[in-house]
Amino acid sequence: MQAVTFLAPYRVACAEVAEPRLELPTDVVVQMELAAICGSDLHVYRGVEVGLDAGTTLGHEFLGRVIAVGAAVQRVRVGDRVVAPFSVHCGACFFCQRGLTSRCEQSQLFGWVAQGRGLQGAQAERVRVPLADSSLAPLPVGVPDAVALLAGDVLGTGFLAAEHAGVQRGDTVAVLGLGPIGLCAVLGARDLGAGAVFAIDSVPERLELAARYGAVPIDRSAQDAVAAVRARTGGRGADVVIEAVGHPDASVLAWQVARCGGVISAPGVHNEPQFALTPGQLYDKNLCYRAGRAPVGAAMPRLLARLQRGDLDLAPLFSHRLPLAAAADGYALFDQKKARCTKVLLEPRRS
Ligand SMILES: NC(=O)c1ccc[n+]([C@@H]2O[C@H](COP(=O)([O-])OP(=O)(O)OC[C@H]3O[C@@H](n4cnc5c(N)ncnc54)[C@H](O)[C@@H]3O)[C@@H](O)[C@H]2O)c1
Ligand SMILES: [Zn+2]
Ligand SMILES: [Zn+2]
Missing domain, CATH: 3.90.180.10 (Medium-chain alcohol dehydrogenases, catalytic domain)
Incomplete structure (x- = not known):
């Protein structure tokens, strides 16, 4: 065959x-x-x-x-x-x-x-x-x-990423990476009643799809994504960040856009030998980091x-x-x- x-x-x-x-x-x-x-x-x-x-x-x-x-x-x-x-x-x-x-x-x-x-x-x-x-x-x-x-x-991984982050009604959510997983995470967060969902990527048609799904598209190649999220969250950052990329740069970005006491849910598959964040970085923002195969x-x-x-x-x-x-x-x-x-x-x- x-x-x-x-x-x-x-x-x-x-x-x-x-x-x-x-x-x-x-x-x-x-x-x-x-x-x-x-x-x-x-x-x-x-x-x-x-x-x-x-x-x-x-x-x-x-x-x-x-x-x-x-x-x-x-x-x-x-x-x-x-x-x-x-x-x-x-x-x-x-x-x-x-x-x-x-x-x-x-x-x-x-x-x-x-x-x-x-x-x-x-x-x-x-x-x-x-x-x-x-x-x-x-x-x-x-x-x-x-x-x-x-x-x-795809749908399960995206929806479970939002569920595992504990998205509550009205939460602000940032989704990093708008491949099929990130786009389904946008839908999953909205299904759970999220407030503003910020969708971060640099690929125009993926940003367009995120907007169609009710998210605020943020083109990280055209603007400072961290500043854009902070500007819309009272300077604090997002309650929940869903990292649907699987690259150390995205782990760092997730940390930057999360508010203190927030949750990073990371369905992205990582292959780097070391975690991109330090224990101190998680400690200093009181973050919960949740990862794994869905x-x-x-x-x-x-x-x-x-x-x-x-x-x-x-x-x-x-x-x-x-x-x-x-x-x-x-x-x-x-x-x-x-x-x-x-x-x-x-x-x-x-x-
Ligand atoms: N946890 C699981 O069970 C599970 C299941 C399926 C897929 N995955 C993983 O989820 C991830 C996404 O899968 P996909 O099919 O959507 O992939 P994809 O390659 O289509 O999408 C990744 C997106 O991330 C964007 N991107 C790259 N670097 C970025 C950065 N620094 N910041 C923001 N966006 C960035 C890319 O432009 C792209 O649109 C992959 O790592 C995949 O292996 C995990
Ligand atoms: Zn798959
Ligand atoms: Zn079993």
């Missing part, structure tokens, strides 16, 4: 790979119908996140139809249309019982194989899904596929139900829809933000 494989930094290719098969009784195999490229794939693509084996199939955002089920699978059936969270979980361990499915004792991330161990990705014609009963959710009726796909990562598996059922209300304007997040065979172009466009690229959907060959 065809799959998007990682060869080396800035080199991905659609190539012929081995068919996935049922390996454990709790596995299913899904015929992929729609996948997407995530900002997390870019860390690997750019060579910033290292350790992935060359030849690994990339991708962790997908939906499709179940075509094979293992002997122990009870809830998921052949023919079901399902959406997956970006990592699988057992649903029964200490962490799953507490809703932290992203740290499940049996967690595996799609598209991460290191030294021969791990789970192949979802930018492929077919995908093996372990722990299928606890991980997969049925596609809801009435929600467009591209929008439902967002529940498995437990979207636990949140997916309620997020899919939320999507059924149909009042979240998520379709504009997608700028490109390409065949799997053109995935390399999709990575380059998304990486360089060319052609107003905000998010790329990938479709398998049509037969």
Whole structure:
């Protein structure tokens, strides 16, 4: 079958790979119908996140139809249309019982194989899904596929970033980084009743989308973002900062725009060897810093139900829809933000 494989930094290719098969009784195999490229794939693509084996199939955002089920699978059936969270979980361990499915004792991330161990990705014609009963959710009726796909990562990560920050009604919120995650964090903060939401980036079309989502856009390439937030918050800074970038410069900016006693919620994935902030910097502003892989598996059922209300304007997040065979172009466009690229959907060959 065809799959998007990682060869080396800035080199991905659609190539012929081995068919996935049922390996454990709790596995299913899904015929992929729609996948997407995530900002997390870019860390690997750019060579910033290292350790992935060359030849690994990339991708962790997908939906499709179940075509094979293992002997122990009870809830998921052949023919079901399902959406997956970006990592699988057992649903029964200490962490799953507490809703932290992203740290499940049996967690595996799609598209991460290191030294021969791990789970192949979802930018492929077919995908093996372990722990299928606890991980997969049925596609809801009435929600467009591209929008439902967002529940498995982008929407969940953005909304949970706002929830984990404890956004209260009327809070001022600054969102750093207006990729799909930051844009969903804007929507999540507004859903929780935030007051002013300041959306900071330098990419015009992303700033436009943030404004469409009700945020105050701040172009950090044209103005001093810290001064702009302070000027609108009585000189104090924002109550909550959501750092959806994953770069040390953004950690520093988050610290600068947060008010004393505020919260920094950081879904951004960091690969630098040292934390960009010092303990003293957090101490001196009495800040709470919350980071980590989002437990979207636990949140997916309620997020899919939320999507059924149909009042979240998520379709504009997608700028490109390409065949799997053109995935390399999709990575380059998304990486360089060319052609107003905000998010790329990938479709398998049509037969
Ligand atoms: N925690 C999780 O579970 C989880 C899940 C998915 C994605 N992520 C991470 O979230 C981050 C965002 O993902 P995405 O898909 O939106 O990526 P993206 O690359 O599309 O967006 C990043 C945005 O940040 C902007 N940016 C860069 N430096 C900045 C700075 N110093 N200040 C403000 N903005 C800056 C860029 O212009 C870009 O628009 C990535 O680090 C990704 O790995 C985390
Ligand atoms: Zn993702
Ligand atoms: Zn578990």
